[in-house]
Each structure stands twice: as structure tokens, then as C-alpha cells.
Amino acid sequence: MFTMIYKRLFTAMFSLMIVGVLVFFVTESLPGDFCTSYLGQNASGTRLEQCRIDNNLNAPLIERFALWSENIVNGNLGTSLKRQKPVSDILIPRLENTLILGGIAASIGIPIAILLGCIAGLRVNTKSDHIISMASLFTMTVPEFVTATLLTLVFSIWLPWFPAVTLIGDSASFSELLPNLVLPAITLSMVMIAHILRMVRACMITVMNSDYIKMCHLKGMPYWHIVFYHALPNALLPAINIIALTIAWLLGGVVIIEQVFNYPGIGSLMIAAIYDRDLPVVQGIAIALAVIYILVNLCADLLTGVLNPKLRTLQGY
Numbered sequence: 462m463f464t465m466i467y468k469r470l471f472t473a474m475f476s477l478m479i480v481g482v483l484v485f486f487v488t489e490s491l492p493g494d495f496c497t498s499y500l501g502q503n504a505s506g507t508r509l510e511q512c513r514i515d516n517n518l519n520a521p522l523i524e525r526f527a528l529w530s531e532n533i534v535n536g537n538l539g540t541s542l543k544r545q546k547p548v549s550d551i552l553i554p555r556l557e558n559t560l561i562l563g564g565i566a567a568s569i570g571i572p573i574a575i576l577l578g579c580i581a582g583l584r585v586n587t588k589s590d591h592i593i594s595m596a597s598l599f600t601m602t603v604p605e606f607v608t609a610t611l612l613t614l615v616f617s618i619w620l621p622w623f624p625a626v627t628l629i630g631d632s633a634s635f636s637e638l639l640p641n642l643v644l645p646a647i648t649l650s651m652v653m654i655a656h657i658l659r660m661v662r663a664c665m666i667t668v669m670n671s672d673y674i675k676m677c678h679l680k681g682m683p684y685w686h687i688v689f690y691h692a693l694p695n696a697l698l699p700a701i702n703i704i705a706l707t708i709a710w711l712l713g714g715v716v717i718i719e720q721v722f723n724y725p726g727i728g729s730l731m732i733a734a735i736y737d738r739d740l741p742v743v744q745g746i747a748i749a750l751a752v753i754y755i756l757v758n759l760c761a762d763l764l765t766g767v768l769n770p771k772l773r774t775l776q777g778y
């Protein structure tokens with residue numbers, strides 16, 4: 462088991478290294494730099510040159526990459542070029558707000574998706590299955606910003622229950638954030654529900670038609686005992702990785718939603734940093750999202766291996 466964990470950790474670290482290299486060179490290839498953004502596209506002369514010297518933008522690319530890599534290894538994300546503050550001080554409050562939003566969306570979406578997926582899988586080709594399947598397909602095809610706009614129209618304009626945009630800062634308390642979390646969380650959870658639901662439905666249909674479940678019926682076990690103690694755990698095993706991927710996608714897709722609702726999270730910070738060409742902030746956000754993505758998938762792989770006896774035997778868990 463420990464050997465497999467070490468292998469997974471090594472793969473995760475190697476993936477993070479590759480992501481770090483890509484993040485640096487892709488962001489550095491963006492047109493323009495902080496000084497042209499700060500001073501204007503027509504800036505030139507000694508003022509522009511001095512700005513680049515002050516911010517170490519005139520150093521060779523490899524030299525800047527070596528310095529950036531060393532800082533990342535030491536846990537230093539650098540200093541924001543625009544705000545002149547450590548990137549971590551800017552990033553952590555925004556990341557906390559995004560994780561709160563993602564956590565609420567996941568806590569809403571995952572149970573509902575599992576419940577609806579089980580209902581559809583247990584009642585294949587019935588009216589309820591058709592309704593759930595059609596609703597999930599519709600939700601998957603509608604862009605997030607359209608869903609966000611419709612929710613805002615209904616619950617902020619027609620029924621003024623929740624604010625349409627967030628007007629508080631990134632250091633607001635949870636109680637201040639709570640009313641502003643409702644519409645973004647519902648928007649994110651709707652797409653999450655659709656993806657997980659379809660996977661759970663397919664797994665439940667496969668499990669319920671397996672010889673193992675047929676044997677349980679032949680032994681006279683009660684139907685709901687078979688569903689909850691035998692079918693559901695086996696159906697959820699393949700869905701664990703899909704849930705992990707959906708959660709990781711949620712943190713990436715939150716960029717659009719945060720911009721629509723003006724939510725003070727990591728997504729709106731990234732858009733502002735890209736506009737300002739504040740590359741240390743952009744790179745710090747990308748690294749933070751990559752770490753979360755890799756950790757979520759690592760936990761899903763390990764959980765699947767621990768819960769699945771076949772994988773424990775084949776892969777040495």
C-alpha cells in the first residue's frame with residue numbers, strides 16, 4: 462500500500478513540476494508586460510526602461526525562470542508588480558472565498574446528483590428517468606453565464622431575494638458573504654449535478670444487472686437492503702474519479718461565475734491580474750489551482766484503491 466502511495470505522490474510532484482514550467486513560459490509569452498500596461502501602450506524611453514529595471518523585467522528569461530522556480534520551491538510566490546505586496550497575502554483571502562463557494566456548491570451538488578442518479582438508474586426507461594435525463598442534458602448544454610444570468614433575472618430582479626452582484630471586499634466575514642453565495646453556488650452546482658448524475662445512473666444500471674445483485678435477489682434479500690448495502694457502494698466507486706474531476710473543474714470554471722457575480726474570489730483576481738499583466742499573481746493563482754487539482758485527483762485515486770478490493774490486490778494497496 463505504501464509503495465503505491467509513494468508512486469502516486471511522485472507522479473503528483475512530477476506533474477506539478479511540468480505544470481510549473483508550462484505556467485511560467487505560457488504567461489511570459491503573453492503580449493506586452495506590466496510596464497506597458499501600467500505606463501500605456503505608447504510608453505517608451507528611459508521611463509519605460511527604468512520601470513522594467515525596477516521590476517526585473519529586463520533580465521534574461523532563463524534567469525527569471527530560475528529565480529521564480531527557487532522562490533516556488535521555498536514557498537514564496539513572489540511580489541505583485543501592481544500592488545507591491547506578497548502574492549500570498551493577496552491570494553490567500555481570495556482563495557479562501559473561492560474554496561467556500563466551491564465547498565458549498567459541492568455540498569449541494571454531490572448529494573443531489575447521487576440521489577437523482579440512483580433514482581434514474583433504478584427506474585430505467587420510466588417517466589422519472591426520462592425527466593431526469595432530459596433535465597441533465599439541458600443543464601450540460603446551457604453555458605454557465607446563461608444560467609447565471611437567468612438566475613439573476615429571476616431571484617434578483619423579479620424576486621429580489623438575493624443580491625445580483627457582490628459589493629463587499631475580499632476580507633469579508635462568512636456571514637457577510639453568505640447572501641452573495643447563493644446564486645453563484647446554485648449556478649456551479651447545476652452543471653456539477655448533471656455530470657455526476659449521468660455517471661451514477663450508468664453505474665447503477667450496470668451494477669443492478671450484474672450477477673452479484675441477481676444472486677442477492679435469489680437469496681431473498683430485501684430490495685432496499687440490496688440497493689443501499691450492495692448496489693450503491695459498488696456504483697459509487699467508479700463515480701469517485703468523476704466527482705474529483707468535477708470538483709477540480711469547478712475550481713477552474715469558477716472564473717466565469719465570479720466575474721458575472723463580481724464575487725471576490727480567485728477567478729476575478731486572475732482576470733484583473735491578466736489585464737494588468739501582473740504575472741507573479743497570475744502564476745501564483747495557476748500554481749495554487751494546479752496544486753488543488755492534483756491533490757483532489759490524488760485523493761480520489763487513493764480512495765478508490767482503498768475501497769476497491771480488486772485494485773488493492775492488483776496494484777498493491
